[in-house]
Amino acid sequence: MTRTLLQVRELSKRFKEREVVKGISFNITEGSCAALLGPNGAGKTTTISMLAGLLQPSGGSIELLVNGSPTTDRRPYIGFLPQMPVFYPWMTGVEFLLYAGELAGLTSREVKSETGEWLEAVGLREAGKRRIGSYSGGMKQRLGLAQALIHRPKLLILDEPVSALDPTGRKDVLTLLQRIRRETTVLFSTHVLHDAEEICDEIIMIRNGDIALQGSLDHVRRTYSEPVIRLEVGGDEASRSWLTAACGKDFVIHSEVSGGRAKMKVANVEQASRALMADAVSHRIMIRSLEAGHSTLEDLFLKVVQA
Numbered sequence: 001m002t003r004t005l006l007q008v009r010e011l012s013k014r015f016k017e018r019e020v021v022k023g024i025s026f027n028i029t030e031g032s033c034a035a036l037l038g039p040n041g042a043g044k045t046t047t048i049s050m051l052a053g054l055l056q057p058s059g060g061s062i063e064l065l066v067n068g069s070p071t072t073d074r075r076p077y078i079g080f081l082p083q084m085p086v087f088y089p090w091m092t093g094v095e096f097l098l099y100a101g102e103l104a105g106l107t108s109r110e111v112k113s114e115t116g117e118w119l120e121a122v123g124l125r126e127a128g129k130r131r132i133g134s135y136s137g138g139m140k141q142r143l144g145l146a147q148a149l150i151h152r153p154k155l156l157i158l159d160e161p162v163s164a165l166d167p168t169g170r171k172d173v174l175t176l177l178q179r180i181r182r183e184t185t186v187l188f189s190t191h192v193l194h195d196a197e198e199i200c201d202e203i204i205m206i207r208n209g210d211i212a213l214q215g216s217l218d219h220v221r222r223t224y225s226e227p228v229i230r231l232e233v234g235g236d237e238a239s240r241s242w243l244t245a246a247c248g249k250d251f252v253i254h255s256e257v258s259g260g261r262a263k264m265k266v267a268n269v270e271q272a273s274r275a276l277m278a279d280a281v282s283h284r285i286m287i288r289s290l291e292a293g294h295s296t297l298e299d300l301f302l303k304v305v306q307a
């Protein structure tokens with residue numbers, strides 16, 4: 001049975017005269033992994049900070065439902081990792097987690113056992129004895145995750161958890177998130193579609209403080225996927241003018257041309273491919289490649305972001 005864990009209604013945030021989050025509504029299902037996806041400045045950090053209880057909304061409501069019932073204070077049920085977590089470099093990883101556990105209100109016994117368990121889970125058992133100042137970016141982020149999870153929250157919220165990491169650190173953290181998401185509901189923000197695609201099942205795309213698109217990744221892919229032909233011709237003048245003319249054919253609904261390449265949205269890929277090939281042959285144009293398929297989520301994301 002799917003149950004809603006977080007219910008957000010008409011959430012807005014105004015800084016002076018400027019509304020940067022404009023009355024957005026969405027649900028997060030228990031057990032899901034959701035990505036808040038959007039370009040820089042879209043309002044992701046502002047939204048996430050309101051959900052984590054760090055920023056007062058200007059309007060709307062945020063409700064966390066524990067076992068189906070709304071809670072008066074959602075903060076104990078939330079684990080949060082900010083975009084730029086602050087660590088004391090002179091502390092060891094173990095000391096930092098003991099401190100975080102105490103702050104989260106765990107008993108000293110719980111603090112000890114959870115610290116050991118989470119250090120192991122994030123792969124820092126050995127490094128836990130070392131000072132945080134000697135950690136790599138990826139190790140710090142994994143320690144940050146352990147801190148966010150130490151009180152076993154219902155919902156883990158992360159703001160751009162991998163954007164500042166090198167490829168190895170990024171992979172480590174995404175793999176870890178993939179493991180965590182089996183037990184904890186996860187919501188994270190990112191401006192990288194690929195990160196969302198890798199581990200999420202739900203996406204909420206925001207642009208200029210508004211929701212541009214939301215739903216399960218599968219649903220979004222199915223609903224918005226369009227028949228597309230990608231065509232590349234030779235770089236000579238005749239080929240390029242033929243390509244421009246081809247984009248004007250009546251079966252081409254929309255097209256983008258750049259150099260000797262074109263992406264054409266068509267109604268029927270098979271018929272359009274045949275017509276294009278036949279036309280190219282009759283004009284003695286060499287087609288370098290013709291790819292008939294569907295638009296990807298990347299195409300959709302770019303369209304949403306650039307609209």
Ligand SMILES: Nc1ncnc2c1ncn2[C@@H]1O[C@H](COP(=O)(O)OP(=O)(O)OP(=O)(O)O)[C@@H](O)[C@H]1O
Pocket residue numbers: 015020038039040041042043044045046047191
């Ligand atoms: N404290 C603030 N006072 C005034 N404006 C703010 C404040 N915080 C954020 N903003 C503005 O709100 C808008 C949304 O910012 P936010 O940081 O939420 O975006 P974002 O999607 O997280 O971007 P990024 O990916 O760059 O972190 C931006 O135009 C930003 O300049």
